[in-house]
Amino acid sequence: MATLLVAIALFLILFDWNYLRGPIGRFASAKTGREIVLAGDLKVHAFSLKPSATVQGIRIGNPKWAGPGQTADIASLDVQVKLLPLFVGQVVLLNLQLDQAKVDLLRDRQGRATWDFSNGKKTNKPFKMPPIRRFVINDGHLKITDQKRRLVLNGEVNATEKMGQTGRGFLMTGDGSLNGNKFLLRVQGGPLLNVDTHKPYPFDADIRSGATRVTAKGAIPKPFDLGEFYMDTTAQGPDLSDLYDLTGVALPNTPPYKLHGRLSREGHLYKIDGLGGRVGDSDLSGFISVETGEERPI
16 A cells, blocks of 8 residues: 555656646636636646645636637636645635736627626626635736727736735736727735635726726725625716716716715625715715626516
8 A cells, every 4th residue: 555655646746747638638628618728837746635736727718609819818827725625625725826917808799798607607707716725916917898888908917925015916907998988997905825714805996087086995895705705886977878888877967967875795795884075065975786697576
């Protein structure tokens, strides 16, 4: 038995994992319905309670309806997980690092999206990632083309371990156009290092579309679980109806406005507490609650 264990250990240590690039790519392609290629070196350290892998040259193609091109092109990906939780169906990422990742996302007028890997299976569950203890993004580039919202965004994403001159470790900036108006985006947060899944992750956001501006300062109570968040928000602009381009919620035409409130999400429930401000010459205050994700009654 000891000889067998030693032989297995030597195999895992000395095996050239590049032989599996093709089979892994074909398996992933079959599961996702799009071409996935591992073009560079594949290095795996499997003989550990914290196995890790480094993959270079990952290309994720578009679904057929989107035409030729890549949804993602990643120069290098490093990942490390805890082994034991995998046996009970839990994924705990100790490290996730992406270098020079280029992501090109598209949603067409019919609502089909290249970031949808569900193969047509509908789900109302909010987006949730497994917990990540160390998350680093170096020189990330993001392009979003949303034909339904008439949005084109070109952005840069970086998540560093150290606090930079801005005092933040995560920074996403972008510019483009939204329904014919100039669009600017800036989202920043703390370093994604030693993230505690039970400690809220703070963030700031500043979004501008033409003369409309939305600023927010809030937190995600459980990092990487976007099904819950809260933020103190201020919105101002010439007409409330212009917020449709940002939110997808149809609002009436109004005079110039400036409003503030605390926006929160708990699953499918969205709330705005402490809503106040002015619309034209009128003061406005109140509370808004919206439940989403359920079918409308007939």
